[in-house]
Amino acid sequence: MDDFLVIDHVSKTFGTQRAVDSVSLNVVKGEAFSLLGPSGCGKTTLLRMIAGFERPDSGRILVNGQDITALPPEQRPVNTVFQNYALFPHLSVWENVAFGLRMSRRPREEIRSGVDRMLELVRLSEHARKRPAQLSGGQRQRVAIARALVNRPQVLLLDEPLAALDLKLRQHMLMELNTIHEQVGTTFIYVTHDQGEAMSLSSRIAVMNAGRVEQVDSPAHLYETPRTSFVASFIGDANFFTGTAVEFQHEGYVRVFVDGLGSPLVLSNGTVASNQPLRLMVRPEKISLTLARPSSGERVNAFRGVVEDRAYFGTHTRYRIRAGEHSILAQLQRSRFSGGDIDPARGAEVWMSFHPDEGRVVRLEAAS
Amino acid sequence: MSTASRTSRQWLLTLPSLTWLAVFFVIPAILVILTAFRPADLQGGVGPGWTLDTLHELNDPAYLPILWRTFSLSAATTLICLVLGLPVAFQMARAGQRLRQVLLLLVIIPFLSNFLIRIFAWKSLLHPEGPLTKLLISLQLIPENAVLLHHSGTVLLVLVYTQLPFAILPLYAAAEKFDLGLLDAARDLGAGPWRAFAKVFVPGVRRGLISAAVMVFVCCLGQYVIPQMVGGASDEMLGSKIAQRVFSDRNLPHASALAGGLMLAVLVPMLIVALWQQFGRKEES
Amino acid sequence: MKRSWLPGFITLGVILFLFAPLVVLVVNSFNASRFGGEWEGFTWMWYEKLWAAGEIWESLWITLKIAISASLATMVLGTLAAYALHRFRSGLQNVHHMLITLPLVMPDILMGMSLLALFVLTGVETGLLTIWIAHVTFCLSFVTMVVLGRLQDFDLTLLDAARDLGATQAQAVKKVLLPLLLPGVLAGGLLAFTLSIDDYVITFFVSGPGTTTLPLRVASMMKTSRSLPVINALSTLLIASTFLVAVCSHRLQRRA
Structure with missing residues (x-):
């Protein structure tokens, strides 16, 4: 180059x-x-x-x-x-x-x-x-x-x-x-x-x-x-969670303890030290909403929550879902409703889930 | 661009006008005040040495009525000009683009017309043989032998006439920037047209109001041509005395003392207003 | 919502008040009556007398010489001053700005008086030169303000754009700034020209023998009632030329 x-x-x-x-x-x-x-x-x-x-x-x-x-x-x-x-x-x-x-x-x-x-x-x-x-x-x-x-x-x-x-x-x-x-x-x-x-x-x-x-x-x-x-928040929407790395797995995956959400498994995105406070990011459209807990076992991160708000945008629908302390933004394409996702109403109790590849550890600041 | 070349460019651009004003505005103003402390010589110039005599001579109760007349005539002129100028500025601002340009031109033409001619126009209008006098007599509004010229009222009338465009132009400049929608808002909120005008429009153009008032008041303070031409013997203003000292008595120090006093009386309130406006600007930004 | 008619009514009254004396003056310049109290028939007589009054034309020539040279000088000085005021923000420019605005609110008599004091104390003979200096001094502020108004509409990135396209600093000023500023500079020059022709008070203080400008001549004519109708005729011509100048400068300032 x-x-x-x-x-x-x-x-x-x-x-x-x-x-x-x-x-x-x-x-x-x-x-x-x-x-x-x-x-x-x-x-x-x-x-x-x-x-x-x-x-x-x-x-x-x-x-x-x-x-x-x-x-x-x-x-x-x-x-x-x-x-x-x-x-x-x-x-x-x-x-x-x-x-x-x-x-x-x-x-x-x-x-x-x-x-x-x-x-x-x-x-x-x-x-x-x-x-x-x-x-x-x-x-x-x-x-x-x-x-x-x-x-x-x-x-x-x-x-x-x-x-x-x-x-x-x-x-x-x-x-x-x-x-x-x-x-x-x-x-x-x-x-x-x-x-x-x-x-x-x-x-x-x-x-x-x-x-x-x-x-x-x-x-x-x-x-x-x-x-x-x-970068994550400036480009597109993102959900952020603060947590600590508790378990490292092969191929760059790390299990992060987030208070109130359990310990999702995500991509580590570079070197992360154990027990170090870090930030975890999931894009709203990467989150699936289902009535029952998804059954794909260990490689799915799933949490329960209640739909607080729902807004319809034509090409997609956005939901604000409360899970304990956390307020999580999810976004579903219309076409995805057919693939097992549901379109919950306000007040409905749902399962949110995302694949470990869709969750990322991000640095709080730029490297100096 | 480097800071050094920027600084030298700034000086290069500023120096011509700055030097000119320093030499022909600031230094002369200081000289006037200094001349008040010099003795007069008989040729209308300034004698050697320094003296306080002129200041003692000024301590004369005969000046008091002149000072009072100068102040009250200027204040009255300012007030009348503002009261007449505000609705005109408002009307201009709310008029359509075309009418607005015409009105502006109509205000600018008398503003640019020769000052002496405008006084002369009134002088011939009010002349005992002039059209206005004859008209008023034929309507039996004034007695046969009434004299319209050479009153303090005439001085006030002509002062207002000459200063009115000076009041309208800054008022219009402010009114043009004023958002007339605010008046609709005030009416919508229950204000009558008068209250909307007084409580929303007038405060909205207060900056133009201040510059108009300062402009007119200060110009009046220095007048001497108008009282001389349309006023009577008892209508002298401070400016008349200054001109008289220079041209009749040929006493430059005495004239300088009067002019110096007037200058301080003008500049001190000016500086206060300038500082106040600067402060106001900072607050707004 | 009903618009109040009162402001329009007052405006009409004010315009009438401003123009009535001028109109009477213009009409009387064609009136055979000496004092214009009654209409005594149309005449060109006063214009003929004006034409024959050699000293008036001599005064006009002096006035024009001063007005043209003073407005040219103030166009240069005022444009430089306005550019400096617009381009730079500094303590120097604050002082500069104050010095430019103060003459605008200085009563004429004080400016005349202080310039006279300067010339008397420095031993400068009063005459054409001193009148010219005085006129440049009081016109400078007006011209600067007009050009500054024009500059405030000027987008300084145009100069950056010119530099970006390969123009040097000097070329950018010549090819972009000056052409765009020209209407403002001309309008300022016209204003200076009018103010200079108009000035009586300041000129009276700093004039010398043989420099009777037109306003000084008019003032002395006003003292003798014999020449009053001739002043009507002269005034009519002056008002007409003021009207022309006002329309021109208005056009210039409006042109975008």
């Missing part, structure tokens, strides 16, 4: 606040990569350092082997699609797209063909003469992408590219962005706070929290095997 964009122990402090804390990342050439995290996690600062609007206090940033840490933004082989697009209101769509080529003093003919080709790619050729104010949100978004891509950047940064669009348009642009990425093959780096966006746009995601990277993985790995409770 050749590392194309390398972020090497980059830190940035504003006043007393450590916005980015010794972050290291490697992005592969042509990859679509996301920086995901809540607002204030440092993802935007990191993006601004890659673009050149902020200078890191320490650490290096390399693109294709070239150290760009000290370069001003205009000299970097990097272009940005800004959150609110930052289209120049006094220039037409065509002139907006031509801006970068004009700045680098390309020949007139090259500018013309480059801009035309790019407007075609984003399907805006017939709007070339319009001003940004005359365009819809989705069209502005595409102008912003064209304006950045026409310069053939080695890395394209996209800052919350879908945040300014409404829900319907967002889903459409999601597909469109994937198509554009496939067509141009440039390295895309998304910054987003929306896990759904990150998962459907990128092949790998770096989940950030409080200036640090918690985990870098493919969307599926982040969802299935989150390493920290932050």
